[in-house]
Amino acid sequence: MAQQAYVTETADGGSGPERRGDRFRSLLGRLVSGWRGDPRIWRRGIILAAIALLLALFMLLHAQIPNRIGNLGSLTETFLPWFGLLVPVLLVLGLLRKSATALIAVLVPTAVWLNLFSGLLTDKTGTGGDLMVVTHNVNAENPDPAGTARDVAASGADVVALEELTATAVPVYEQTLETTYKYHAVEGTVGLWSKYPLSAVKPVDIKLGWTRAMRATVAAPDGQVAVYVAHLPSVRVKLKAGFTARERDKSANALGEAIADEKLPRKILLGDLNGTMNDRALNAVTSQMRSLQGAAGSGFGFSWPASFPMARIDQIMVQGIDPVSAWTLPETGSDHLPVAARVNLDTSS
Numbered sequence: 061m062a063q064q065a066y067v068t069e070t071a072d073g074g075s076g077p078e079r080r081g082d083r084f085r086s087l088l089g090r091l092v093s094g095w096r097g098d099p100r101i102w103r104r105g106i107i108l109a110a111i112a113l114l115l116a117l118f119m120l121l122h123a124q125i126p127n128r129i130g131n132l133g134s135l136t137e138t139f140l141p142w143f144g145l146l147v148p149v150l151l152v153l154g155l156l157r158k159s160a161t162a163l164i165a166v167l168v169p170t171a172v173w174l175n176l177f178s179g180l181l182t183d184k185t186g187t188g189g190d191l192m193v194v195t196h197n198v199n200a201e202n203p204d205p206a207g208t209a210r211d212v213a214a215s216g217a218d219v220v221a222l223e224e225l226t227a228t229a230v231p232v233y234e235q236t237l238e239t240t241y242k243y244h245a246v247e248g249t250v251g252l253w254s255k256y257p258l259s260a261v262k263p264v265d266i267k268l269g270w271t272r273a274m275r276a277t278v279a280a281p282d283g284q285v286a287v288y289v290a291h292l293p294s295v296r297v298k299l300k301a302g303f304t305a306r307e308r309d310k311s312a313n314a315l316g317e318a319i320a321d322e323k324l325p326r327k328i329l330l331g332d333l334n335g336t337m338n339d340r341a342l343n344a345v346t347s348q349m350r351s352l353q354g355a356a357g358s359g360f361g362f363s364w365p366a367s368f369p370m371a372r373i374d375q376i377m378v379q380g381i382d383p384v385s386a387w388t389l390p391e392t393g394s395d396h397l398p399v400a401a402r403v404n405l406d407t408s409s
């Protein structure tokens with residue numbers, strides 16, 4: 061029996077999709093009506109065109125914005141992807157203004173933004189991997205540390221790094237995670253939980269006066285790997301001081317030196333770096349390690365704030381290891397999202 065086609069009828073007898081198509085064509089027609097034969101389409105919208113070109117220069121030359129005044133360069137680079145939202149705004153304004161000049165100019169910031177970030181728009185996640193790692197800033201004011209610990213353990217990670225641990229919360233994390241992770245170590249406000257033995261555990265001096273970074277050797281089945289856990293100082297945006305990041309920048313340089321001095325060839329960095337991969341202030345670290353989100357993720361992988369992520373300041377980075385996949389985990393009781401990744405330690409194949 062032949063299947064009868066079903067079409068939703070509108071009030072005037074037309075099908076739903078056809079009516080929507082008619083409305084779109086009508087709207088498009090109204091937007092472009094009067095363009096043909098109007099010489100003013102090239103004279104109108106000069107200011108819009110100028111704004112579009114300035115936006116393109118702003119994004120293209122972001123590395124030249126000085127940090128001397130309120131670390132303005134780092135502030136710009138932290139939220140650089142979001143400047144792309146101005147492109148559709150300029151496009152709509154150009155259409156409403158009926159300006160061919162503005163519409164052509166909008167192509168320039170579009171091309172610049174795509175040149176900077178199109179690589180993050182493609183899905184580079186792979187399958188497999190012989191080690192899964194997770195890093196999570198659990199938030200010192202987390203109202204449910206046990207629930208957060210259970211959520212992280214449920215991810216199936218082999219190695220978990222936690223940052224912003226408090227003295228009162230550490231026993232809760234230890235007790236909740238002990239059934240899944242046989243080995244763990246805590247140094248200051250950071251900790252590492254592992255299904256595989258840990259050795260050579262030590263704090264890493266990142267020039268703060270207290271411990272917010274550590275290093276350990278994880279004896280994974282496919283070989284030893286040096287795992288670093290770090291929580292760089294927070295940055296603040298203040299009206300008079302701007303983007304205050306001097307302590308963060310100093311700590312990033314010290315962390316970069318420690319990683320560069322590492323003797324094991326395979327290294328993983330897990331932590332809250334309080335900065336994105338675009339931020340030049342993290343060059344001491346980013347210049348020698350690969351970002352998992354950039355190499356094996358899908359999208360921007362924003363991790364903070366958890367309620368409406370706007371920046372990826374929680375990082376998983378590797379050296380001497382093949383990235384496989386990277387993603388963010390669901391929200392816990394923290395103001396950060398957990399970040400996860402799979403890697404291949406056996407790079408001989």
